[in-house]
Amino acid sequence: MVWCEQREQAFESWFARDQELIFQINARYHRHMGLWAACMMKLSQQDTRVYADELVHFAMTDPSEESLVEKMKSDLAKADVAVTRRQLRKHVKFFSAQAHREICDGYNPWAAH
DSSP: OHHHHHHHHHHHHHHHHHHHHHHHHHHHHHHHHHHHHHHHTTOOHHHHHHHHHHHHHHHHHOOOHHHHHHHHHHHHHHTTOOOOHHHHHHHHHHHHHHHHHHHHTTOOTTSOO
16 A cells, blocks of 8 residues: 555656646746747847746746737737748747757756856
């Protein structure tokens, strides 16, 4: 019986760690998307941080990729930046993969060096 309890605890621990990694990867890639879009919109440094944070919070309320693409397309259009949904999806894939590499390799570009 002890073995079963230990195995259950191990699975719960693994699941919790897996969920934490997924959360970190998603937050990181949304931040990257926000920084990229802010650059395209030529926002100030302060507005860039605000916009990147806004996208991270947006992802917590609506995590679907399509919602992110629509929001960013709308935001970019308001700033007179022409970008297609296909281009945005390409950036989503790129920044998602980049965030995955950074998190899984333990890299944190915002950590104090």
